[in-house]
Structures are given as structure tokens and as C-alpha cells.
Amino acid sequence: MTNKSGSRKELVINFILQLLNSFGEDISRDGLAETPIRVFRMYEELLSGYSQDPKTVFKTFKSNGYKDLVTLTNIGFHSLCEHHILPFFGKIHIGYIPNGKVLGLSKFVRLTEILSHRLQTQENLTNQIANALEENLNPRGLIVTIEAEHLCMSMRGVRKSDCITKTTIFRGLLKKNTKLVDQFYREINSQPSK
Numbered sequence: 001m002t003n004k005s006g007s008r009k010e011l012v013i014n015f016i017l018q019l020l021n022s023f024g025e026d027i028s029r030d031g032l033a034e035t036p037i038r039v040f041r042m043y044e045e046l047l048s049g050y051s052q053d054p055k056t057v058f059k060t061f062k063s064n065g066y067k068d069l070v071t072l073t074n075i076g077f078h079s080l081c082e083h084h085i086l087p088f089f090g091k092i093h094i095g096y097i098p099n100g101k102v103l104g105l106s107k108f109v110r111l112t113e114i115l116s117h118r119l120q121t122q123e124n125l126t127n128q129i130a131n132a133l134e135e136n137l138n139p140r141g142l143i144v145t146i147e148a149e150h151l152c153m154s155m156r157g158v159r160k161s162d163c164i165t166k167t168t169i170f171r172g173l174l175k176k177n178t179k180l181v182d183q184f185y186r187e188i189n190s191q192p193s194k
């Protein structure tokens, strides 16, 4: 363990104890004995994306003449909203038109994991995925869409549990070519909500 994560551990544990104490919880009771260290380990995992560089996943290979739409559907993800540090989670769908380079399918999953394991807004997550793909794959067209439920909406505030937020970014050819966009939505089996 590095010094940095060593002092982080102490900080998080003390913070959790103070937080629980301030709400009147008896922090010496048995049931809570391991809670602060568990919370620390949980955040180490959920925020692990800060120590990882999305660039490391981009080992591309040649598309061998394939020039049509590649669609990846239903990439599950969990992230934490930067406003409340509560989970938002759902599915990411990506479509792109290769420009000589393609990326292994598991690398898309790795990319979404790195970026979602940071504090995020859904809009920024969508943007960051699109930017990383654009910079490193340079596709002729790109679409990234995320549908997610936000616990800060369903368990507090307006308590809308059936509300799904959709965000979509179009780049290049997919900005103009409605046939390709239709094909993408047919393939992910859902229609854009306009």
C-alpha cells in the first residue's frame, strides 16, 4: 500500500465514523465495527477510474476493409453522480463506422469501466466516452447513447423511480445520415426519445 492510499484510508475511516456519530449512531456497537473499512474498500473500487488512463485500452487492429456500422449494445455500467455521490446505472450503446481501425470488443467495456469509476454526470460520461473513441479510433461516424436510472432521483428528492435518463452524442457521418442512425436504433432495439 502506498503512503497516499494509506493516509486516504485513515481519512475515509475517520470521516465515516464522524458522519455516523453526527447522526446519533452508536459507533462503538458491534454491527458497525467493520463498516468504515468496508466503506473505504468500496470507494477504492468504485473510484478506481482515477488511477487508470483510458488511453491504455486502445490497442486497435486493422478493419480489413470493413466500412459499415459496428454496434455494441447493452454494455452495463454503474457510476456515481458527482452531485450526490449516489449511484446511477444502466446501459451504454455504441455505434461506429471504422476508418481503417477497429477496437476489440472487451476494450469498449474496459473504457466504459474506467470512465464510470469516477464521479460523473451522465452527460459528461457520454461525452468522455465519445471523445476517447474519437481521439483514438478516429471513426468516420460515431454514436454513443446511455440510458440510466439515477438513485438521487429515485430514492430522494422527486422520487421518480421509473424515470430513465437518455443521453446521446452523434459525431461525423452519424450526425447527418439518418439511415445509419435508424439502423443503429433498430440494432439496439429501442427508438430515440425525441
Ligand SMILES: [Zn+2]
Binding pocket: 081, 082, 083, 084, 085, 086, 150, 152, 153
Ligand atoms: Zn445526483
